[in-house]
Amino acid sequence: MNRVILSFYALLIAGLPLAGLINALGYSVGIGGPLATGFTTQYWQQLSTETSLLVSLAFSLYVAISSVGLALLIALALVLNRQRMLRRWPFPALLYVPLLFPSLVVAFYLFQLLSGSGWISRMVVALGLTQTPADFPNLIQDGAGLGIISAQVVMAFPLFTLLFDGLYTDARLDELRSLTRTLGASEGQFNRKVAAPILLRRAAPTLVLYAIAVLGAYDVPLLLGRNYPQMLSVFITARLQRFDLADLPMGYLIGFLLTVGLMIVIYRTTRWTQRHAL
Amino acid sequence: MHTYRRLLTNLFLLFLTACSSAEQRDPATVLSQSWAQIEARGRNQPVTLMMWLGDPFINDYMNKYVKPEVKKRYGIDLQTAAGQGTQVVQTLVAEREAGQPSQIDMAWINGETFYQLRQIDGLLGPITDKMPNAKLIDFTNPYIGTDFQQPVAGMEAPWGNVQLAIIYDGKTVPNPPRSFAELPAYVKAHPGQLTIPNEFTGMTLLKSWMIALAGNPKLFQGKFREEVYLKWSTELWKQVNAIKPYFWKQGTTFPEQLATLHQLFANGEVAFTFSDNDAEVDNKVNLGFFPKTARAYVPAPGTIRNSHYLGIVKGAQHPEAAMLVVNFLMSPEAQLKKMDPNIWGDHTVLDLSRLTAGDRSKFENLPTRRYAPKRAEIQHLAFQEPAPEYMTRLFKDFRTFVIEAK
Known part of the structure; x- marks a missing residue:
C-alpha cells in the first residue's frame, strides 16, 4: 500500500518534471519537436551568441536579490524592533492581506496605481503638480524594474515577517535578548550579532526558494516589466510562443539550462543549511 | 482495507491510462464520407474549439448564439478552450508525440498558424468541398482563397x-x-501619442508600413524573397528608429499585448491603437471601453486585409461534428449575426451575389458602422497578406533592431 502511494508521489513530484526536462533536452538537440530533423548540437553552439539571454539572466538576478533583500530588511526591522506592534490588533491580521491576493492581482493593482494614466498620476495632475499624465515619472515598465520589485516586496515582506516572527519565538530570542542585555550588549548589537544571524540562517532555505520563485516569476514582470531587459520566464516564454517554430529548440534549451542551474542552487543551499544548522 | 487498497491502485492505473482511452480516427475514412453520412455521424457529439478568448463580444457571440444554435440543430455540445497560434501547434505536436488523439477538434487560425500547421501536417482536409455552405464563398477572391500567400486548398x-x-x-x-x-x-x-504593440497586430502594422514604403505591393506577393525583405525592412527600421524617441515612453518599451495598448488608449495615455478588425472600434465604443470620440481609418496607400479561418485537427476525435460546426459558422444566418457591429462586426466571407435575394437584403440592411470606415470606402486601400516568413522575420528583427537597439 505504502509502495503504491510512494510511487504515485514520486511520479508527481519527480517523474513528471523529470520527463519535462528530458523532453526539453530532446528539443534542444533536435530529436524532439515539430521540425526535428535528427541529432544536432547547433543550438548549443548558438548559445554563446545569445547576448539577450545574459542580459535577461543578470536582470532577473538583480530583481530577485533586490526584492528578497528589501523584503527581508523590512521583515527583520519589524520583528526585531516592533514586537509589540506585531502583536497588537489589527497588525497581525493586516499582514495576511497581501498574501490573499494572487500575484497577477497585485501586479494589476500596482499597474492601475502607478502607471502614467494611473490613480496617483491623475491625482498629481489634478493637484497641478504635473501638466499631463505623461509627466509622471516611470514607476512601472521602467528600466530599473522598480514596478516589478515593488510588487514582489509587497507580496514577500508579510510572509517573511510571519516567518521571522515564528522563528523568533521558537528560538526564544526574547530570553536571549535579556541575557545579552544583562551581559552589557546594546539593543543594536543584539540585533546585528545575535538575532539577525539566527533568524537568517534558520530561514535561509525559505529565502533561497523564494528568491528562485521571484527569479522565475512570469505574470508580474509581464505586466510591469519592459520588453528589454526582460526577466527570464518572460524571455523564455516569448521564445516558445514566437511565430517561428524554428525558435522552439533554443527556447527549450534555455529553459532546460535554467532548470538544471536552479536545481543545483537548491541542492547546494539545502546542503549548506544542513551543515550550518542552528 | 483491501477494498480501499484496490480502489487506490485502480485510481492510480486509471490516471496512467486515462490519456490513451480516447478514440483515434483515420482521416481518410472520415473524408471519404458523404455529407449525409457526416451529418448523421456528427450529431450529438461534443466538439472542442480552441480559440482566442480575449474579446467579450466574440465570446458572447460564441456562448450566447453559436453554442445554443449547434446544440439545437445537431445536439452538438460545443466547448471553447483558450489558445491561439503556437499554442495550438504545440498542443498538437505534444499530442502526436504522445501518440494520442487530439483533445482539440477544431481551431480558429490565421495565416501564420496555417503555415505552421501545414508544416507539421496537423490539419484534416480538404474539407470545404464537403460543406454545402462553402459554395457561397468565392475562393477565387485573393483575400479569401489565399492565406499569407498560401493557397487555402480546402484545408481551412x-x-x-x-x-x-x-x-x-x-x-x-x-x-x-x-x-x-x-x-x-x-x-x-x-x-508620446503612439506606440507599436509587439505582437500580431503590431506586426501587421509593420508589414503594411513596409509595403507602403516599397510603393509596390506586388513585390510582396508570392513566395518570400530575401532581397525584398532586406531592402525594405532596412528602410522600415530606419524610419521607425528615427522616430523611436517620440513614441510612448520615449520608445523604451512597447506593449506586449494588444489588450494592453487598448487599455492605454482607453485611459487616454496614448491617442492611437490598432485593430486587425476594421470594424472593432464600433463594438469597443458600444461596450463603453473606448470613448465615443474614437474613430478608425485606413491610412493611404493601404493596410493588409486578410481572412481568418477555422481548421479541423487531423487527430480530432469528433471530426464530423466539427465539420457540422464549421458549416454552420459559414451559413448566412451565422455570418449575418457575426457581421452586425453590435454583435461582433466581423466582415462576412460570403459572396453576396451567391445568396438568395432575401439573405442578401438582410446583409445589405445591417446596422451601419458608426465609427469605423465603410468597407466600400476602403476597398481600394487593401494589401494582400505577404508570405508568413515576412511576419516571422519582422517579429525577430523588431526586437533586434528596434527594441534592443541603443
Missing part, C-alpha cells in the same frame, strides 16, 4: 474577413496622419 474554412485599421481619439487627435508617409512627421510633432 474561411470564417471572417478583416483589415488593419488605425484607431484614434478624435478629441485629442483632430487631424490624424492620413498616410504612412505622413506618420513620421506626425509622431515627431506629437510625442
